[in-house]
Amino acid sequence: MLRRLLIRDFVIVDHLELEFDQGFGALTGETGAGKSILIDALSLALGERAEGGVVRTGKDKAEVSAEFDLASDSPLFPWLEENDFDTGTGTCLLRRVIDAGGRSRAYINGASATLAQLKTAAEWLVDIHGQHSHQSLLRTDAQRGLLDSHAGHSALARETADAWRVWQQIRAQRKAAETDAEAGAGEREMLEWQLKELERLGFEPAQWLADNQEHGRLTHAAGLIAGAESAVEILDAGEVSTAVLLDRILSTLRDLVEVDPALTAPVELIEGARIQLSEAAHELARYRQRLELEPERLNELESRLQAVTAMARKHRVGPDELPALQARLTARLGELRLTADPAALAEREASACRAYEVLAKQLGNGRKKAATRLSQQVSEAMQGLAMAGGRFEIALLPLDEGASYGLEAVEFRVSANAGQDLKPLAKVASGGELSRIGLAIQVIASQAGDVPTLIFDEVDVGIGGGVAEIVGRLLRQLGGDCQVLCVTHLPQVAAQAHWQWSIAKETRDGLTLSRVQPLDREARVEEIARMLGGMKITETTRHHAREMLGASTA
Secondary structure (H helix, E strand, O other), X not given: OEEEEEEEEEOOEEEEEEEOOOOEEEEEOOOOOOHHHHHHHHHHHOOOOOOHHHEOOOOOEEEXXXXXXXXXXXXXXXXXHHOXXXXXXXXXXXEEEEEOOOOEEEEEOOEEEOHHHHHHHHHOOEEEEEOOOOOHHHOHHHHHHHHHHHHOOHHHHHHHHHHHHHHHHHHHHHHHHHHOHHHHHHHHHHHHHHHHHHHHHOOOHHHXXXXXXXXXXXXXXXXXXXXXXXXXXXXXXXXXXXXXHHHHHHHHHHHHHOOOHHHHHHHHHHHHHHHHHHHHHHHHHHHHHHOOOOHHHHHHHHHHHHHHHHHHHHOOOXXXXXXXXXXXXXXXXXXXXXXXXXXXXXXXXXXXXXXXHHHHHHHHHHHHHHHHHHHHHHHHHHHOOOOOOOEEEEEEEEEEEEEOOEEEEEEEEEEOOOOOOOEEHHHOOOHHHHHHXXXXXXXXXXXXXXXXXXXXXXXXXXXXXXXXXXXXXXXXXXXXXXXXXEEOOOHHHHOOOOEEEEEEEEEEOOEEEEEEEEOOHHHHHHHHHHHHHOOOXXXXXXXXXXXXXXXXXX
16 A cells, blocks of 8 residues: 655645555545645656656756555565565655656666556556546456456466467467478487587586596696605705704704703704604605506596587587586477477367367356456446446457457446447546546455555546435445545545545745645544535534534444
């Protein structure tokens, strides 16, 4: 749900920080007070088109940030992770900055984002229903998704899409096999020859490392032997070796220790050095005994290393990449062998098609039942929303070959008044009618919906009296399942809200600015009374307002 909204230097807003509650909230105020400015600002954070004219006069830029709390099972989480946006806070922060020239920057959870990414994330978070706002229900994919969700077939729809992709992949392989049989045969022969070469080489990374180390040792064997022998001679084997010299020094100093005990420490250090030199000489002697000149083994290793290097150079890879190359060639050869038999592919294609059709028909049957039920329920709701005689219908349009989403397209159609033909929902002319129809659909399908925040801007256009009260009750009912915000002029609608804000203009330092005031119980009475009676508020209108607020909580 929408938790916070920050607006800076947007139209007539200098600085607003708003915290939203759950349930149904009403935004009220006099005409021209700027109620829809909040919705317009939020729309920018959701990825709507930006113009430099929204920046407040005299300022360089406008900024809007919208913070949303996400449920633990929100479908937005996988998308955020897939696109490398932080998910650790359990929230989603959408931010938009627009400069006076109309250029804008977008951010998601503090990271730079494209406008397309901002719009995609917003589709999981908010639906704005109004005459000048984007509405997901106008998109055919959203209509289809809502129907499948209402029918409880979202998982089946995903399975159908997966089966479609498998079918289309095999179909493409079969067509390629039929048209490229000769070219495929040549590639198969080449791959088979290349794989035989790699198999004969028998390259293994661990052995390659060991061979290189052994080759380095044998290549320098003569130098290693000479060096070890020379070191042993100097340390311990020669007539004037280091060991002989140290022994002479120790013999002299040991006699002198009896004269001056202060020489004890140097004698002990030299004795320790003599022992370590002796051990080093013995280790070098043993090392020398293990060393041999092995020209035959050296030639064998050089041939082996040259063969590996030549093979890697031939395929333009490093020696360590040869196993991965072999795996890729093997996989490609398997694909070509499969496509070498168009008849077998055709059989697999037919099997995949049948599997898709079974799922698609099952999905279609579920859609038919849900479409009938939802069409009837929405049509009934329309009768109480100033659209007497109006009808709503979900049309299922057969497709010639089917698609990833099934064997039929889904189209929402509506007739707002008696005697009018049904037309696609996207072509309904009246914004007010569209808002109310969307309201009816959302109330009925809200239990199955994924979008946690719904906003209705001017849903009360063209209605009043009892119809307005029905709209208010529907919004309050909807607020029990998700967060609902509504910009309204009607007291019957506002009185049904769980909470209410008043939006007004004020003049500060010669500038006209927008002000938002959360209303407590008594302040709501005054605001509802103003909406009932205009500028002159009487005790009668206050009494009526209290009755309306009391009835909403009864």
